[in-house]
C-alpha cells in the first residue's frame with residue numbers, strides 16, 4: 017500500500033457538518049473582532065508613506081531578524097522555537113487542507129512520509145518552545161514581564177494544541193495501525209504504545225478535543241497576546257521606511273485644519289501607529305533596554321504602548337494615560353525601537369504627545385528655558401552669536417563669509433562652540449583639517465542651533481524655523497560636504513533638513529578623519545591593549561549605524577556598520593577588538609548617556625541619572641581613558657564618571673586622540 021492517511025476517520029456526516037459550522041463560526045467571530053478593532057485604527061490619520069508591504073514581513077517576521085539578534089536572555093531562542101514550530105504546524109495544516117479540499121491529491125507516498133517526519137519534529141520544536149516559555153514565566157520571570165492569567169491561558173492553550181495534535185496522531189495509529197507509521201509519524205507512533213487498541217469512538221473523542229482547541233485558538237486570536245500573531249504581520253507590512261532618527265514634520269496647514277499641534281488623544285496618531293499598538297506582544301524587550309527605566313524612572317516603553325492602546329478609540333488624553341512625567345523622561349535614544357521585534361515606533365508616539373504638551377504650555381523649568389534660549393540667541397545654552405568664534409582664538413580658522421566657496425563646511429554646533437570640554441574637540445578637528453590640507457570653512461557667528469533639541473523636546477515649529485534659517489544660510493555658500501563632531505547635529509543635518517529642501521552630504525568628524533587616515537594623510541591613534549574604552553553615541557551608532565569609523569581612529573578594524581544588528585556576534589569574533597576595551601553595551605546596542613531628546617537641559621534626580629549608569633559600565637572595562645565622539649555625551653559623562661569612580665579616568669574626544677597621534 018502507498019503510505020497515506022484518510023481525513024475525518026470514523027466521522028459521520030453530521031459530525032463533519034458540525035465541525036465546519038463551528039469552525040466557520042469561530043473564524044467569523046475572530047474576523048468581526050479584528051474588524052471592530054480596525055474601526056479604531058481607521059480613526060487615525062491616513063499614512064503619508066509607502067508601506068514596505070512584503071519586504072519587512074520577510075525580514076522581520078519570516079526571518080525573525082530582530083528576535084535573532086536580541087540578547088539570549090531576552091527569551092529570543094525560546095521565541096524562535098515557538099515561532100518556527102508554529103509556522104511549521106500552520107504549513108502542515110494548510111498542505112493538508114489543500115490536499116483535502118482541492119482536486120490535487122498529493123498527500124501520499126514518499127511526500128507523505130517526509131511530511132510526517134518533518135512536521136512531527138517541528139511539533140516537538142513548538143512544544144519545547146512553549147514549555148520553555150512556561151518555565152521562564154513560572155520560575156525565572158524577568159521583571160519586565162508581567163504575570164497575568166491571560167498569559168498563562170494563552171500558553172496553556174498553545175501547549176494543549178500541540179499536545180492534542182500528537183494525541184490525535186497516536187490515537188489514529190493505535191486505532192488503525194499502518195506499516196509506515198513507526199518510520200513516518202515517529203512521535204505519534206511512540207505515544208500510541210501508551211494507548212493501545214483505542215476504539216473508533218475513543219479516536220473520535222480525541223479528535224474532537226483537538227478540534228475544539230483549534231476553534232478556541234481561532235476565537236481567542238483577537239484577544240490576549242495571541243493577537244500579535246496576526247498584528248505583527250500587518251504592522252511590519254505597513255511600517256514606515258523612515259530612519260529612526262527622522263521625525264515626521266507637522267505643517268501649518270495641518271494645524272489650521274485640526275486646530276492643534278501634536279497628539280492629545282490617540283486617534284490623532286496615524287492609522288499605522290494605532291494598528292502597531294495592537295501588535296505588541298508585551299515581551300518587554302523595549303523596557304529592558306530603556307536607559308530611563310534602567311535607572312528607576314517611571315518611563316516604561318512597553319507600558320507607553322499598552323497605555324496608549326488602552327485608550328485608543330476613547331477621548332482619554334494620551335498624556336493622562338501614559339503620564340506627563342514619563343513622556344518627558346525619554347531621551348529619544350531609540351533603543352526601544354531597535355529592540356522591538358514588531359517595529360513599533362515608541363519615539364514617534366512619545367514625541368507626538370510631547371508636541372501637544374509643549375503647545376499647551378505644559379513644558380516648564382529648564383527644558384522651557386532651553387527653548388527660549390534658542391528663540392532669543394539661536395544657541396541652545398543661550399550664548400550670544402558673538403561667542404561662537406571664541407574657540408578659534410590663536411588659530412587660523414577660515415570663515416565661510418571670507419571664502420564663499422570651499423570643499424568642506426565645518427559645522428561646530430552649540431556645544432562645540434562654547435562648552436569648554438567640547439571646544440577642545442572643535443579645536444582638534446580644525447587642527448587636523450588644517451594639517452591634512454582640507455579646503456574648509458566655518459560659519460562662525462553665522463552658525464545657529466540646528467533645532468535638534470527643540471524638535472525632540474516637542475517644539476516642532478521652533479525646529480522648523482531653525483532648519484529654514486540654516487538651509488537659507490547654507491544657500492549663500494558653495495561647498496560639497498558638511499562635517500560635524502556632534503552626532504545630534506549630524507543626524508538633523510543629514511536626515512531631517514531634506515524635509516525643508518536641504519539635501520547635503522554630511523559626515524561625522526570620525527568618518528572624514530578615518531578617510532584621511534585611509535588616504536595616508538593622517539595617522540590613527542594607537543592606544544595600547546585595554547587602555548581605552550570607546551562610548552558609542554546613540555545618534556551615531558544606533559540611529560545612523562556608524563560604529564566602524566570611530567574605531568578606525570583608534571586603530572581598530574571592525575565591520576559593525578555592515579553587519580547592522582548582527583554586529584555583536586561579528587564583533588565578538590574579530591580579534592582586533594581585543595585592543596579596545598568594550599563596555600557591555602556597544603555599537604548599535606550602546607547605552608544612552610541620557611542627554612538626547614532635550615534631556616540635556618532637564619533636571620535629573622541624583623539617583624536616577626542614566627549617565628551614571630553608563631559611566632559605571634565604562635569604568636567596569638578597566639580602561640583609564642574613555643574616548644568619545646559626541647559633545648553631549650562628554651558633558652554628561654564628565655560629571656558622572658567622577659561621581660562613580662574614585663580613580664581618575666580621562667575623557668577625550670576621538671579627534672583629540674588623532675591630533676595627539678599626529679603631533
Ligand code: SF4
Nearest residue numbers: 306346347349350352
Ligand atoms: S527612546 Fe530610549 S529613553 Fe525613550 S523610551 Fe525608548 S529606550 Fe527609553
Ligand code: SF4
Nearest residue numbers: 296297299300302356
Ligand atoms: S513594544 Fe515591542 S519590544 Fe516592547 S513589549 Fe511590545 S512588542 Fe515587545
